[in-house]
Amino acid sequence: MMDENTLKRLKTIEGHLRGVIRMVEEDAYCIDVIRQIQAVEAALNKVSSRILEDHLNSCVITAIQGSDKKERERVLKEITEVFEMSTKV
Amino acid sequence: MMDENTLKRLKTIEGHLRGVIRMVEEDAYCIDVIRQIQAVEAALNKVSSRILEDHLNSCVITAIQGSDKKERERVLKEITEVFEMSTKV
Amino acid sequence: MMDENTLKRLKTIEGHLRGVIRMVEEDAYCIDVIRQIQAVEAALNKVSSRILEDHLNSCVITAIQGSDKKERERVLKEITEVFEMSTKV
Amino acid sequence: MMDENTLKRLKTIEGHLRGVIRMVEEDAYCIDVIRQIQAVEAALNKVSSRILEDHLNSCVITAIQGSDKKERERVLKEITEVFEMSTKV
Numbered sequence: 001m002m003d004e005n006t007l008k009r010l011k012t013i014e015g016h017l018r019g020v021i022r023m024v025e026e027d028a029y030c031i032d033v034i035r036q037i038q039a040v041e042a043a044l045n046k047v048s049s050r051i052l053e054d055h056l057n058s059c060v061i062t063a064i065q066g067s068d069k070k071e072r073e074r075v076l077k078e079i080t081e082v083f084e085m086s087t088k089v
Numbered sequence: 090m091m092d093e094n095t096l097k098r099l100k101t102i103e104g105h106l107r108g109v110i111r112m113v114e115e116d117a118y119c120i121d122v123i124r125q126i127q128a129v130e131a132a133l134n135k136v137s138s139r140i141l142e143d144h145l146n147s148c149v150i151t152a153i154q155g156s157d158k159k160e161r162e163r164v165l166k167e168i169t170e171v172f173e174m175s176t177k178v
Numbered sequence: 179m180m181d182e183n184t185l186k187r188l189k190t191i192e193g194h195l196r197g198v199i200r201m202v203e204e205d206a207y208c209i210d211v212i213r214q215i216q217a218v219e220a221a222l223n224k225v226s227s228r229i230l231e232d233h234l235n236s237c238v239i240t241a242i243q244g245s246d247k248k249e250r251e252r253v254l255k256e257i258t259e260v261f262e263m264s265t266k267v
Numbered sequence: 268m269m270d271e272n273t274l275k276r277l278k279t280i281e282g283h284l285r286g287v288i289r290m291v292e293e294d295a296y297c298i299d300v301i302r303q304i305q306a307v308e309a310a311l312n313k314v315s316s317r318i319l320e321d322h323l324n325s326c327v328i329t330a331i332q333g334s335d336k337k338e339r340e341r342v343l344k345e346i347t348e349v350f351e352m353s354t355k356v
Contacts, residue, residue: 002291002300010288017284021277024269030322031345033269037315038349041308041356045176048301053169055297061161064153072150078298079168080142082305086175087134088266089308091202091211099199106195110188113180119233120256122180126226127260130219130267137215144208167209171216177355178219223354231347239339242331250328257346258320264353265312 006051013043045086052082095140102132134175141171184229191221223264230260273318280310312353319349 020036056079063075109125145168152164198214234257241253287303323346330342 002294002297007288007291010284010291014281014284014288017277017281021274021281024274024277027269030269030318030326031349034315034318034322034349035352037311037318038352038356041311044304044308045173045356048176048304049169049173051297051301051304052172053165055301056165056168059297060165061153064150076142076145076149079145080138082298082301083141083172083175084134084138085302085305086172087137087178089176089305089312091205091208096199096202099195099202103192103195103199106188106192110185110192113185113188116180119180119229119237120260123226123229123233123260124263126222126229127263127267130222133215133219134267137212140208140212140215144212148208171209171212174213174216178216178223223351226354227347227351230350231343234343234346238343239331242328254320254323254327257323258316261319261350261353262312262316264350265315265356267354 002051003054006047006054009043009047009050013040013047016040016043048082048086052079091140092143095136095143098132098136098139102129102136105129105132130178137171137175141168180229181232184225184232187221187225187228191218191225194218194221226260226264230257269318270321273314273321276310276314276317280307280314283307283310308356315349315353319346 017040020033023033023036060075063071106129109122112122112125149164152160195218198211201211201214238253241249284307287300287307290300290303327342330338
């Protein structure tokens with residue numbers, strides 16, 4: 001399910017976050033740190049969207065085309081839940 | 090597709106927003122206005138989630154179980170798009 | 179404190195929201211409704227930022243240059259609170 | 268300016284993010300990965316709020332009580348900017 005790009009992107013974000021930690025250790029200007037944290041969050045949002053896209057095009061199609069009604073409902077409920085959560089973070 | 094509740098909720102939010110406009114007209118305290126705007130946004134997020142939920146349980150199921158591959162792709166792409174946008178507003 | 183522009187912008191957003199309600203009444207496509215709700219939210223975010231900007235350049239300056247330590251703390255605490263809330267809506 | 272807690276919190280978040288990377292490497296369920304990414308973002312939002320709070324109570328007070336009008340304007344503009352950005356990530 002998970003492709004190489006997702007992994008690569010997350011490792012890049014980890015490097016970015018380590019950079020933020022270094023900024024704090026070196027007592028960087030507060031606003032610059034906040035801006036870098038916001039950049040990390042924007043990058044995380046993009047990764048989430050890509051993962052959701054892959055998920056829709058694999059698991060979700062399989063579940064909806066399958067015969068298990070419970071499974072179908074579960075899979076669709078999860079989409080709504082992560083969408084609702086995404087408006088809060 | 091759209092149920093009565095969605096309409097009712099949106100009308101309530103419209104009333105809430107009119108209240109915010111009245112606050113501004115009466116020169117209310119800035120921070121109180123910002124807080125009410127944030128409350129309006131939280132309510133709009135909830136309505137969006139409900140609309141998405143209904144959409145998944147109707148159009149999306151129909152499209153994915155249908156035989157039109159293009160339509161299926163279109164419907165799934167839209168989900169990713171509103172998810173991606175939801176992280177930005 | 180509140181300028182004319184804020185009021186005008188909020189009234190424009192109210193018109194936009196009424197348009198969304200009309201879309202729901204006319205049973206518009208779910209995803210189009212969600213997109214318009216997200217556009218309303220983006221516009222509300224902009225108004226909030228403008229109100230905060232005005233607030234910082236008036237009340238906040240007055241409070242911080244004033245001699246009342248309690249008032250200063252209150253005003254700064256509010257800024258943090260609306261910032262924290264803004265990451266959640 | 269930056270306190271020990273900020274550093275500690277960011278290091279905890281780095282550990283959390285490494286956990287997410289491990290989940291992807293082990294091909295965890297997409298939705299679980301998205302949820303963990305959202306948890307990382309919520310934690311980052313909290314750190315940002317704490318940094319802003321410290322910033323308001325130090326640099327911002329100093330700038331506003333100082334005699335440099337340009338500096339005062341710069342510092343207040345930055346607050347509006349990170350607030351505006353916070354509604355987008």
